[in-house]
Amino acid sequence: MSFELVMPRAGLTMVEGTISSWLVAEGAAVKKGDPIMEFENEKNTIEFNSTGDGILHITAQEGDVVAVGAPIGLLAEDQAEYDALCIAPAAAAPAPVEAPAAVSEAPAVAVVQETAAADTGRVRATGLAKKIARQKGVDLAKVQGTGPNRRIIAQDVLDYLEAQKNIPAAAPAAAVADDVVTEIQMTGIRKAIAKNMYASLQEMAQCTAAVEVDVTELLAYRQKLVDNQEYLGCKVTVNDLLAMATVKMLQKHPTANATFDGKTLFVHSAVNLSVAVAAEVGLMVPVVKNCERMSLVQLHNAMTDVAIRARDQKLKGGEQAGGTFTISNVGMFPIDWSTPIINPPQVAILGFGRAVKKPAVVGDEVKVRSMMHVFLTFDHRVFDGLEVGRILADMQKLLENPELITV
């Protein structure tokens, strides 16, 4: 039989003591009368002498406030008994004085603090309690169990729901419009975006690299195309040229035109370009399929079509699926560069910042040039800086020599 050590009463008024320190280690053999612990009451620090012989198993730790008479440790007769004490559930767990106090301060319906999960990390609840929690969307970890063994019973879930109902009702009465909180539920498109973006950053090893490109020539080339818009039948945009350049680049770098499921990289021969479109309802990413077969004008028409329908929320089901690579052009905003998030299961996304006239070194002279950042977020699980460097080098070559784009 193990021998129980309890918090002594040192002085008539003492109701609890705080353990300052254990003077011997857990598992040490102690003899009756040995000083083994120091505790404090309201007045003093007092030495505690062992009240028995045996191997010490400490159940109340330093800093614990223990009621007079409540257990602080056990003395085992032999090693086998000591081992058993160590693995046994703490039947003689310390009775910290705070616990009952907290309970008495708690409202009639205690909502959180001490939960069934607290003891073991596992929520104990009855079948019925679980059913109600499932139906009402209650997280049982937040419910205090008052059934046998602190099991959560049905009434606990109902009490919790009742208490939750009262919380928002009480708040406005207390706070007078210092802060008006409007709850916006994440629904529909927003919810889907939230889920997708979060999943993307959870699952991949994303890394962004950027290069500043001189787009003076590109803008001039585009102007030339605009001048010939009647002949072409459309007004080519900078975005069209950036997209076309991306298609060219991807044909040289097939591992970027790919999808990845964590085990297998699926490299696609078709370039199905996901085009990020900022719509009021949220980001839309319609897909333009088989861009590798398109001329610049065809690409322009296809991209204009999906962009308009995306803004008007008229995309058909499936038109946002099946992309192999995404481009995101933020050049219409005062944004130089960003770190875009990859659209899973793709492995990279290419962004374009605004074109800004700034001093640039051409040859050995400083000239006014139109400069633009091109930035690539890539999944580092799939490829490394070497490939990224080559991709950005090719993008730079294409954008600085725009005639290559349409070759």
Place this chain on the structure above:
Amino acid sequence: MQMTYLQAIGDALKEEMRRDDKILIFGEDVAEFGNIFGVTRGMLEEFGPQRVRNTSISETAIIGAALGAAVTGLRPVAELMYADFTMVAFSELFHCVPKWRFMNGAEYKMPLVVRCAMGSSFGAGSEHSNCVESLFMHSPGMTIICPTTPYDAKGLLKSAIRSDNPILFCEHKQLYQTKGDVPEGDYTIPIGVADIKRPGKDVTVIAVGLMVRRALEAAEMLEKEGISVEVIDPRTLVPFDKETVFNSIRKTHHVVIAEESNKTAGIGAELAAMIQEEMYDELDGPISRVAALDIPMPYNITLEKHVIPDAAKIAQAVRAQVERWK
């Protein structure tokens, strides 16, 4: 009309024998002596020695003859005196009686009722106090009835005699002298329908045999404590009326099962297992069983009383169901 449980059983036998001359009774001391409890008193005189027969003290022979009579066109009501003696005819009762209808096809009927007196009766000891229902619940095909009131006993015995299936009819010794209201004239109670002996809303107590009365006593005590107990008497253990019990659980979400036989592998073990399988999401805590201690029944009456659950033990189990952590 008020009558005892014993009279109700006797009346059921007589009324059925008058109705159908294929019905006959045989067993130890059922003729001149009129059964050790007096159930068949006067029947020899009314129905003659062809239909009311004493047998030798051989349960194997009693059941063997009864099942032979049943499969060849008669409707025997065999009596085994004490339920404990079913063990002497265990092979017949476990294998032949319940299974032969399945094994031999639809034209092979087994209109056999085996009556026996079961349970404790103030010092009868470990070989004359048993409740044997759970043993035969394990043999598919046996209908098992254990009535607890004169009304139920009469109505169910008539249904049993009219059934073409084998039936173990367990009468409780301590109930023979209890009285209750029984209507005049012919009536039957369907086999397989439980009876809510007392409606309540907090805890369902499924009580079997003598425990029905004790559960009702417990419910009376608990009502004063503000605990409302629903007492269900299954009346028929096989087939078991799940619906009545499940409806009660849907209301109370707490179950206590009270039986007089030993706890291990008893009736409560089977019912608790079945209920948790089928009603897990309705239970707001573990099912508890109140049963006899797992020891041979002592003949000493004080000890016997300690072994068998009483109202206080049932009440304690009910309280534990609704107890909250403090």
